Amino acid sequence: xxxxxxxxTIVRDLRPHLEGRMIVDVRVNWPRAxxxxxxxxxxxxxxxxxxxxxxxxxxxxxxxLCLDDGQSLVIHLRMSxxxxxxxxxxxxxxxxxxxxxxxxxxxxxxxxxxxxxxxxHDQRKFGRxxxxxxxxxxxxxxxxxxxxxxxxxxxxxxxLAKRRGALKPLLLNQRVxxxxxxxxxxxxxxxxGLHPQRTADTLSEEEVVRLHSAIQAVLQHAIxxxxxxxxxxxxxxxxxxxxxxxxxxxYGQAGIPCTRCGTPIERIVVGGRGxxxxxxxxPLTKGKAGxxxxxx
DNA sequence: CTATGGCCCTGGTTGC
DNA sequence: TGCAACCAGGGCCATA
Numbered sequence: 001x002x003x004x005x006x007x008x009t010i011v012r013d014l015r016p017h018l019e020g021r022m023i024v025d026v027r028v029n030w031p032r033a034x035x036x037x038x039x040x041x042x043x044x045x046x047x048x049x050x051x052x053x054x055x056x057x058x059x060x061x062x063x064x065l066c067l068d069d070g071q072s073l074v075i076h077l078r079m080s081x082x083x084x085x086x087x088x089x090x091x092x093x094x095x096x097x098x099x100x101x102x103x104x105x106x107x108x109x110x111x112x113x114x115x116x117x118x119x120x121h122d123q124r125k126f127g128r129x130x131x132x133x134x135x136x137x138x139x140x141x142x143x144x145x146x147x148x149x150x151x152x153x154x155x156x157x158x159x160l161a162k163r164r165g166a167l168k169p170l171l172l173n174q175r176v177x178x179x180x181x182x183x184x185x186x187x188x189x190x191x192x193g194l195h196p197q198r199t200a201d202t203l204s205e206e207e208v209v210r211l212h213s214a215i216q217a218v219l220q221h222a223i224x225x226x227x228x229x230x231x232x233x234x235x236x237x238x239x240x241x242x243x244x245x246x247x248x249x250x251y252g253q254a255g256i257p258c259t260r261c262g263t264p265i266e267r268i269v270v271g272g273r274g275x276x277x278x279x280x281x282x283p284l285t286k287g288k289a290g291x292x293x294x295x296x
Numbered sequence: 297c298t299a300t301g302g303c304c305c306t307g308g309t310t311g312c
Numbered sequence: 313t314g315c316a317a318c319c320a321g322g323g324c325c326a327t328a
Contacts, residue, residue: 001320001322032304076322078321122305123305124304124305124307126306163297163298164298165298166298166299169299174322174323182320182322231320231321271299272300273321274321
């Protein structure tokens with residue numbers, strides 16, 4: 001499930017292969033993957049053919065390809081979407097293929113293929129691609145980027161203030177903060193020593209600071225390890241797996257001793273989502289245990 | 297505003 | 313061994 005670190009990895013890997021390339025062909029095997037123009041393969045094709053990809057960016061969990069005519073391709077991988085540069089083993093889950101060439105056909109080849117491909121694979125068919133002239137309209141719906149310079153603990157405090165709901169569903173809400181999914185929400189809460197069902201507006205200033213650094217630390221750590229390949233769903237564009245799964249402290253670790261205190265990790269349900277906690281390091285009621293749960 | 301539940305999907309797991 | 317039921321997961325939508 002590509003979350004911020006996985007999408008960041010994808011974007012960084014893809015960038016040198018896509019920027020400057022021209023889309024010379026598109027094949028759509030599963031029209032519903034095209035969210036805009038909705039399921040209209042012909043208009044989608046006509047819109048992207050001959051366009052050059054000028055920038056490859058990320059916003060939250062979205063991959064954002066800026067085209068040379070002001071349009072954008074915005075891609076959400078959701079659960080099982082993949083963007084890969086090499087054809088995968090089976091075609092069964094291949095939904096969309098982009099054929100790419102250098103904008104200038106005569107560019108020296110130096111072993112570089114004349115044409116390369118970007119494949120959108122998606123086993124579970126939740127992923128979507130939007131072709132839009134107004135990417136800002138979509139991207140502005142998202143909350144702040146947790147790794148932005150400007151995102152300090154004061155801003156996080158402001159987001160949490162006046163929120164009566166549980167902490168975890170709030171962290172998963174992309175309109176509140178962009179890019180966290182189930183894995184990193186659980187990992188950040190563990191590092192901060194906070195129970196996912198804590199009411200957001202009851203955090204002390206110190207707890208907010210802890211949460212803020214926990215979020216940034218886990219995201220940065222995961223990016224440095226090229227994301228988490230937990231269930232085999234996420235692979236990098238070149239086919240490699242991430243390595244952050246080895247750093248997971250609670251996600252998917254039910255029954256395994258907590259790395260801090262040895263108490264078995266528990267799996268509970270919060271806001272309808274599977275949630276992993278150390279019941280001792282992340283007490284629901286204010287206690288001393290959580291205090292020492294500072295990120296690390 | 298918040299909570300809950302259904303829906304979209306597939307493939308892996310569980311239960312019989 | 314076969315097969316049906318169930319479930320996870322992100323985001324959106326409807327309902328309460």
